Amino acid sequence: MTTLGRSTRIVSYAEFLLIIVFALLPLFGSYPFRINIFLSWDGAYRMSHGQIPFKDFGMPLGFGYWIIPAFFMKIFGPAMITLVKAQSFINIISGFAFLSILKSFRIPPYSRILVLLVYIVSYSMLNFWPWYNNTVIIYEIIGLAFLFKYLLPKDGAEPKNYWLILAAVFTFLSFFTKQDGGGLALMLCIALLIYHCILHKKVKPLLIFIASYAVFAGIIIIPLLKYGFGYWFNHGQPPHSTRLSLYDLFNRVFAKSEDIKFYVLLCVLLLIPYFKSGVSFLRNERLMLFALLTFGILTEAAIFQFTSYVPANNNIFFHAFAFAFILMLLNEKDILLINNGKQFVLALAAVLLWWSAAFWKYIDPKIQRAFPPSTATISPTGENIINEHTYRLNADTFNYKKYQSGWTFSSVPVFRKISMPASTVEGIDRLMHNPEILSKIPNNRILNMTELTPLSYAMGFGTERGSEYPLWYHLGVGMYNKQKDMYCNKIAQHYYDVVLYEYIPNLNNFYPFAVRDALRANYQLIDSFDAPRLPPALGTIEVYVKPSH
Incomplete structure (x- = not known):
C-alpha cells in the first residue's frame, strides 16, 4: 500500500472515531434539568404511546423533531436520559452526513478531518439534548448530503434519481421540524438544483426534487387536515404572529454577526482571482456549488439567529461549512496544502486553540484550583484592589455556580x-x-x-x-x-x-x-x-x- 493510501485509511479511521466517540461521550454523564427540555420529553412520550400529533394535541410545528426521540423511548423507556441517547444517535447521523458532503466536494483527507473536527466541537458536541432548532439543521444536512450525491457523483458516474428523492424527503422533514430553517433549507436546495439544471441544460432533476417533496408532504399533511392542522401549523395566519421584522434582521446582521461577516469577507477575497476568468468560473461546477452552499448557509445562519433566537447559539452550524470552503480555496490556489503529518499536527493544534472554549469548561475547575483568581478587595497593606473580579460592586449579583451546586x-x-x-x-x-x-x-x-x-x-x-x-x-x-x-x-x-x-x-x-x-x-x-x-x-x-x- 502506498504512503498516500495508508494516510487516507488512517484519516478514515480517525473520522469514524471522531464522530462515534464525541457522540457517545454524553451517555456517560449526568445533567442538570435543562429549561424547555420538558417539550422534547412530552412530545416524544406521547408519540411513543400512540398519540397522533394534531389529532391528540396541537402544536405550531411539524412532528419531525420528535420522530427519533419517540423511537428511542419505545426502545429504552421514557426516562429523561433517553433523550440524551436519542441525541447521541442524531449526532452520529449528522456527523456522517456532514462527512459525506465533504467527500462529495473531494476535500483532501487531512483538511477533511480538520473540518470535521470543527463541525463536532463548534456545533455537534454542544447538542446533547434533542431540540427542534438543532434537529431542523440536522435534517437539512442529511438532505444536502443526498443532494450532493446526485450533483457530484463519484468518478463522473451517472447520477441516480433516488438521491434526489431522498434529498427531498429529508428537506421536507427539516421543514416539518421547524418552518424557518426548513424553508431556508428548501430554498438552498432549489438554488443548487437551478444552477445544476442551467449548467447541464436539463430541468428534470429540479422537477424530480420538487415533485418528490410535494408528494411526501402530501402523504404526511393531507391526513392531518381534518384535525385542525391549518389552525395549529404556523404558516403566517392568525392567531400566529409573525417574527419577521426587517429592522430586527438588519440590526442583527449589521450590529452583530461578526463571525458570519468575517467569513463572507474571507470567501469573497479568496474568490476574487476566480472572477477574472468570467464564464469559466461559472462553469466550474464543483467550485460554484460549494460557493452557493457556503453563502447559502451563511445567509441562513444570519436569518436563523433572528427567527430562532433562543438559545443564542442556534445558528453556529455555519462555522464548519465556511471553514471547509476557505480551506478548499486555499488548496486550489496552492496557498495551503496540508499533505503530511507534521503540517496536520500544526494545523490541528491551531484548530484546537481556535475552539478551546469547547474544552475549557471541563478543565477550568482544575486550572482554577491550581491558579486561583484574586477576588480580594483589600490588599495586605490596606489598599483597595481593582481587577476583573472586583471592579464591580453589586449586592444583587446571583452566584450561578453556588446555586447550581445545591442541585x-x-x-x-x-x-x-x-x-x-x-x-x-x-x-x-x-x-x-x-x-x-x-x-x-x-x-x-x-x-x-x-x-x-x-x-x-x-x-x-x-x-x-x-x-x-x-x-x-x-x-x-x-x-x-x-x-x-x-x-x-x-x-x-x-x-x-x-x-x-x-x-x-x-x-x-x-x-x-x-x-x-x-x-x-x-x-x-x-x-x-x-x-x-x-x-x-x-x-x-x-x-x-x-x-x-
Missing part, C-alpha cells in the same frame, strides 16, 4: 441522572406521596401546566387528548387565546381536581398568567416549590386542588 437527584426513575434544585426534588416527593392528590389520579382530572411533564408517567395520570389541546402552554407560541380561555373556563367550573401550575414572573406568559389568576380565584393552593430553573428566569411550581365545598 441534587430525585429517586423517581424517570428523572434518573437528572439533577434539580433540592426544593424541586422535595416538592416532587411530596406530590408523589400526597394522599389527597393520589386519590384523584384515577379520575384523570389533573392538569400539569409545568415543566415537569414526566410527572404524568411517574404518577400515572393521563393527559387530555384532542385537537383543541396544546402540547405546550406558552401563550402566543404553543397556544393562543382560544386555549387560554378554554382552560380558564374549565377552572372556573372546577373541572380539574388538581392543577400544577408554574409561575415564571419575568417570562412573557410562558405559562398564561390568566390561568394563574383563575386558579387563585377558584382553587386552593396547598403547596409550592422551586421550578428546575436557573436565574434570571426562576419560577415556582404551585399545587392547586379543587375546593372541598
Whole structure:
C-alpha cells in the first residue's frame, strides 16, 4: 500500500472515531434539568404511546423533531436520559452526513478531518439534548448530503434519481421540524438544483426534487387536515404572529454577526482571482456549488439567529461549512496544502486553540484550583484592589455556580441522572406521596401546566387528548387565546381536581398568567416549590386542588 493510501485509511479511521466517540461521550454523564427540555420529553412520550400529533394535541410545528426521540423511548423507556441517547444517535447521523458532503466536494483527507473536527466541537458536541432548532439543521444536512450525491457523483458516474428523492424527503422533514430553517433549507436546495439544471441544460432533476417533496408532504399533511392542522401549523395566519421584522434582521446582521461577516469577507477575497476568468468560473461546477452552499448557509445562519433566537447559539452550524470552503480555496490556489503529518499536527493544534472554549469548561475547575483568581478587595497593606473580579460592586449579583451546586437527584426513575434544585426534588416527593392528590389520579382530572411533564408517567395520570389541546402552554407560541380561555373556563367550573401550575414572573406568559389568576380565584393552593430553573428566569411550581365545598 502506498504512503498516500495508508494516510487516507488512517484519516478514515480517525473520522469514524471522531464522530462515534464525541457522540457517545454524553451517555456517560449526568445533567442538570435543562429549561424547555420538558417539550422534547412530552412530545416524544406521547408519540411513543400512540398519540397522533394534531389529532391528540396541537402544536405550531411539524412532528419531525420528535420522530427519533419517540423511537428511542419505545426502545429504552421514557426516562429523561433517553433523550440524551436519542441525541447521541442524531449526532452520529449528522456527523456522517456532514462527512459525506465533504467527500462529495473531494476535500483532501487531512483538511477533511480538520473540518470535521470543527463541525463536532463548534456545533455537534454542544447538542446533547434533542431540540427542534438543532434537529431542523440536522435534517437539512442529511438532505444536502443526498443532494450532493446526485450533483457530484463519484468518478463522473451517472447520477441516480433516488438521491434526489431522498434529498427531498429529508428537506421536507427539516421543514416539518421547524418552518424557518426548513424553508431556508428548501430554498438552498432549489438554488443548487437551478444552477445544476442551467449548467447541464436539463430541468428534470429540479422537477424530480420538487415533485418528490410535494408528494411526501402530501402523504404526511393531507391526513392531518381534518384535525385542525391549518389552525395549529404556523404558516403566517392568525392567531400566529409573525417574527419577521426587517429592522430586527438588519440590526442583527449589521450590529452583530461578526463571525458570519468575517467569513463572507474571507470567501469573497479568496474568490476574487476566480472572477477574472468570467464564464469559466461559472462553469466550474464543483467550485460554484460549494460557493452557493457556503453563502447559502451563511445567509441562513444570519436569518436563523433572528427567527430562532433562543438559545443564542442556534445558528453556529455555519462555522464548519465556511471553514471547509476557505480551506478548499486555499488548496486550489496552492496557498495551503496540508499533505503530511507534521503540517496536520500544526494545523490541528491551531484548530484546537481556535475552539478551546469547547474544552475549557471541563478543565477550568482544575486550572482554577491550581491558579486561583484574586477576588480580594483589600490588599495586605490596606489598599483597595481593582481587577476583573472586583471592579464591580453589586449586592444583587446571583452566584450561578453556588446555586447550581445545591442541585441534587430525585429517586423517581424517570428523572434518573437528572439533577434539580433540592426544593424541586422535595416538592416532587411530596406530590408523589400526597394522599389527597393520589386519590384523584384515577379520575384523570389533573392538569400539569409545568415543566415537569414526566410527572404524568411517574404518577400515572393521563393527559387530555384532542385537537383543541396544546402540547405546550406558552401563550402566543404553543397556544393562543382560544386555549387560554378554554382552560380558564374549565377552572372556573372546577373541572380539574388538581392543577400544577408554574409561575415564571419575568417570562412573557410562558405559562398564561390568566390561568394563574383563575386558579387563585377558584382553587386552593396547598403547596409550592422551586421550578428546575436557573436565574434570571426562576419560577415556582404551585399545587392547586379543587375546593372541598
